[in-house]
Amino acid sequence: MATKQSTLRSVKRLNRFGALKTRFGAFFVDWALWGYVAYEIVYLLNRYWYTEIHFYGRLTVPAWGWPIVIIGTLELAAISHAFANSIGLSLFGLTVLSQDYKYPTGIQRLRRYLWWHVSLLSLPITLFSSDRKNKLLHDRMSDTGMFRIKDVKDEMPVTTPHAWYKTYRGMTGILLIALTIWVGWLVTQISLSALIDRAPKTAYMWKALVTPDFTHMFALDPELAVNANPDLPASIFAGLLQSLFMALLATALGGVVAFPLSFLGARNMMGYSPMGWVVYWLMRGFFNIVRSIESLLWGIVFAIWVGFGPFAGVLALSVHTIAALGKLYSEQVEGIDPGPLEAIRAAGGNRLQVILYGVIPQIVPSFLAFTLYRWDINLRMATVISLVGGGGIGRLLFYYKGQVGRLDNAWNQVAAVIAVIVVVVWFLDYLSGRVREKIN
Amino acid sequence: MDEQLVIEHLSKVYERGEVLALNDVSFTVKKGEFLVVIGLSGSGKSTLLRCINRLIEPTAGKVFFEGVDVTAASSRELLRIRRKMGMIFQQFNLVKRSSVLTNVLAGRLGYVNPWLSVIHKFPREDIELAFKNLDRVAIRDQAYKRADELSGGQQQRVGIARALMQEPDLLMADEPVSALDPATSHSVMKYLEQMNQEDGVTVITSLHFLSLARRYGTRILALKDGEIVFEGLPSEIDEARFKEIYGDEAEHVEVS
Numbered sequence: 001m002a003t004k005q006s007t008l009r010s011v012k013r014l015n016r017f018g019a020l021k022t023r024f025g026a027f028f029v030d031w032a033l034w035g036y037v038a039y040e041i042v043y044l045l046n047r048y049w050y051t052e053i054h055f056y057g058r059l060t061v062p063a064w065g066w067p068i069v070i071i072g073t074l075e076l077a078a079i080s081h082a083f084a085n086s087i088g089l090s091l092f093g094l095t096v097l098s099q100d101y102k103y104p105t106g107i108q109r110l111r112r113y114l115w116w117h118v119s120l121l122s123l124p125i126t127l128f129s130s131d132r133k134n135k136l137l138h139d140r141m142s143d144t145g146m147f148r149i150k151d152v153k154d155e156m157p158v159t160t161p162h163a164w165y166k167t168y169r170g171m172t173g174i175l176l177i178a179l180t181i182w183v184g185w186l187v188t189q190i191s192l193s194a195l196i197d198r199a200p201k202t203a204y205m206w207k208a209l210v211t212p213d214f215t216h217m218f219a220l221d222p223e224l225a226v227n228a229n230p231d232l233p234a235s236i237f238a239g240l241l242q243s244l245f246m247a248l249l250a251t252a253l254g255g256v257v258a259f260p261l262s263f264l265g266a267r268n269m270m271g272y273s274p275m276g277w278v279v280y281w282l283m284r285g286f287f288n289i290v291r292s293i294e295s296l297l298w299g300i301v302f303a304i305w306v307g308f309g310p311f312a313g314v315l316a317l318s319v320h321t322i323a324a325l326g327k328l329y330s331e332q333v334e335g336i337d338p339g340p341l342e343a344i345r346a347a348g349g350n351r352l353q354v355i356l357y358g359v360i361p362q363i364v365p366s367f368l369a370f371t372l373y374r375w376d377i378n379l380r381m382a383t384v385i386s387l388v389g390g391g392g393i394g395r396l397l398f399y400y401k402g403q404v405g406r407l408d409n410a411w412n413q414v415a416a417v418i419a420v421i422v423v424v425v426w427f428l429d430y431l432s433g434r435v436r437e438k439i440n
Numbered sequence: 441m442d443e444q445l446v447i448e449h450l451s452k453v454y455e456r457g458e459v460l461a462l463n464d465v466s467f468t469v470k471k472g473e474f475l476v477v478i479g480l481s482g483s484g485k486s487t488l489l490r491c492i493n494r495l496i497e498p499t500a501g502k503v504f505f506e507g508v509d510v511t512a513a514s515s516r517e518l519l520r521i522r523r524k525m526g527m528i529f530q531q532f533n534l535v536k537r538s539s540v541l542t543n544v545l546a547g548r549l550g551y552v553n554p555w556l557s558v559i560h561k562f563p564r565e566d567i568e569l570a571f572k573n574l575d576r577v578a579i580r581d582q583a584y585k586r587a588d589e590l591s592g593g594q595q596q597r598v599g600i601a602r603a604l605m606q607e608p609d610l611l612m613a614d615e616p617v618s619a620l621d622p623a624t625s626h627s628v629m630k631y632l633e634q635m636n637q638e639d640g641v642t643v644i645t646s647l648h649f650l651s652l653a654r655r656y657g658t659r660i661l662a663l664k665d666g667e668i669v670f671e672g673l674p675s676e677i678d679e680a681r682f683k684e685i686y687g688d689e690a691e692h693v694e695v696s
Contacts, residue, residue: 337536339529339531339532339533339534340533340534340535342495342529342533343527343529343533343534343546343599343602344546344549345495345522346493346495346522346525346526346527347522347523347526347527347546347547347548347549347550347602347603347605347606348519348520348521348522348523348549348550348551348606349519349546349549349550350519350549350554352554352558353549353554353557356557356558356560357535357538357542357546357549357557358535358546361535361537361538361542362535362536362537364537365537
């Protein structure tokens with residue numbers, strides 16, 4: 001029985017290569033956190049030097065300062081690793097215990113920390129040594145080891161837990177959050193005085209915003225209609241119509257293109273041949289990259305390409321829709337029940353028939369729901385896409401905003417446009433929500 | 441031609457050589473037989489059935505169906521072979537959101553013009569056949585319901601009707617009744633028996649319960665760890681054989 005247990009334990013000890021990867025990960029997290037702390041301290045020093053002490057100069061880190069910062073943060077990380085359950089260790093679910101599964105004594109921890117330096121230098125030798133039982137030097141010299149908490153849960157010493165803010169983790173956590181808020185406050189130039197002192201100046205704007213001026217709801221604004229181009233909306237209603245159509249077309253176009261592409265981006269449809277993997281990763285990459293570029297940025301691209309106007313807006317929305325829906329669709333395809341596909345293949349159905357009779361019936365409801373949801377998003381985007389020349393109701397919004405100071409009722413007109421957008425978006429959101437409920 | 445299905449040295453290795461699901465399995469099936477494959481979960485029953493129609497690609501060995509080498513068939517030939525082998529499944533494998541009729545017609549996909557099937561157009565004869573087969577398994581009145589509105593036993597009968605659409609020479613059933621209660625199990629097994637006896641369709645089915653295997657099988661094949669450990673008549677399985685197949689700790693469980 002005793003021998004069985006000891007083999008069990010030796011299995012539980014992290015095997016050296018897996019351990020190194022995890023241990024590097026944990027150490028890197030701690031190092032990065034201390035580096036972050038160092039950055040913030042330097043930032044704060046610099047900031048107060050600049051504002052309080054020496055207005056015309058900045059603190060700079062001299063050339064010899066950088067090695068100190070790097071070594072200092074490394075040391076801090078090593079200390080937090082050896083003497084406490086650092087954030088890195090907890091993140092990777094690791095803990096340092098002595099070889100008899102007790103918490104190490106102070107001396108052991110100190111030995112561990114000091115030998116770590118030698119261990120670091122001899123790391124290349126450790127990596128290539130063939131003796132797999134050989135542990136890292138600082139493990140061996142301090143008679144301690146690093147363990148996965150889930151492996152040694154049963155053997156770990158039971159101690160009364162401290163209050164969270166008394167643990168090392170809690171304290172570093174508080175330090176990090178406090179520093180982040182302090183530095184972030186300065187970086188983003190948050191100014192409560194501006195928020196309060198200048199509030200009265202906006203009174204006239206708020207007053208105008210709650211008294212919208214619907215003069216140009218249906219009637220053309222003569223200044224906007226000056227070149228008589230019916231495709232450039234000159235009334236709120238015309239702009240709204242254009243935005244609605246833009247959203248509809250972009251959703252339809254995007255959906256139609258995303259539909260076939262989503263099969264190429266679904267693992268279970270692409271098989272496991274090298275070609276299948278390549279197409280799958282290309283498709284996934286395409287979806288993710290294109291999706292991470294906002295519609296407004298696509299709007300800039302297409303406004304340059306096809307000129308200002310609703311067409312550029314539709315293209316911008318479509319491209320983003322293809323990527324966004326493609327990703328959502330392909331995840332749905334990956335989640336289908338493979339049973340019916342098997343049945344149709346067993347009946348002698350070909351690939352196309354498998355998709356038509358096995359896959360599509362399963363995905364239709366979620367595809368419809370996602371498409372409706374996307375229409376929602378597209379409508380909201382279509383109201384502001386004209387910021388970059390994409391047409392729609394936004395044309396009026398930004399036009400009236402630009403007339404502030406020239407027209408007395410500019411804000412009132414802006415308010416009218418916003419009110420219309422809010423009502424329509426809210427109504428369609430409600431509608432598509434109801435339809436999505438019905439599907440399935 | 442007496443021997444309808446010939447399996448020679450069939451092996452299947454999963455996951456880069458880690459799991460040997462089938463190990464050098466050879467046997468023959470005569471036309472009109474009701475062969476029951478028994479064995480514990482993970483003994484290779486499902487893999488064996490799926491290797492016969494190559495839903496799973498065997499690693500080694502050959503399968504001959506009515507004299508044709510299935511393992512050597514091109515993908516086009518394979519579709520022709522598969523449509524003569526009906527298959528029903530443990531989890532029924534119906535498209536839950538489609539109607540019962542559509543599910544049954546899907547069994548005909550190997551026969552119809554692929555381009556007409558794109559627009560869900562089936563010949564009038566096929567639709568008549570579908571109703572005839574639904575009639576046979578006594579669920580004609582459910583034809584326009586969604587498949588998931590039916591009970592488990594009814595769903596498996598849809599599965600049988602779908603397999604019947606293939607006008608199969610061989611019917612394979614992978615644990616057709618393990619998801620069903622005992623009473624429903626018998627009604628489903630009786631449909632298989634009826635197809636076997638009235639239409640002369642060869643049946644190969646895997647079953648969990650020995651009592652069902654004894655009641656319906658004309659011959660029994662037992663698998664253990666991917667190897668055949670018994671092949672013979674149901675009556676030949678005595679207590680010793682039973683222990684050999686199911687392990688020493690097994691107890692008889694009756695499905696009455």
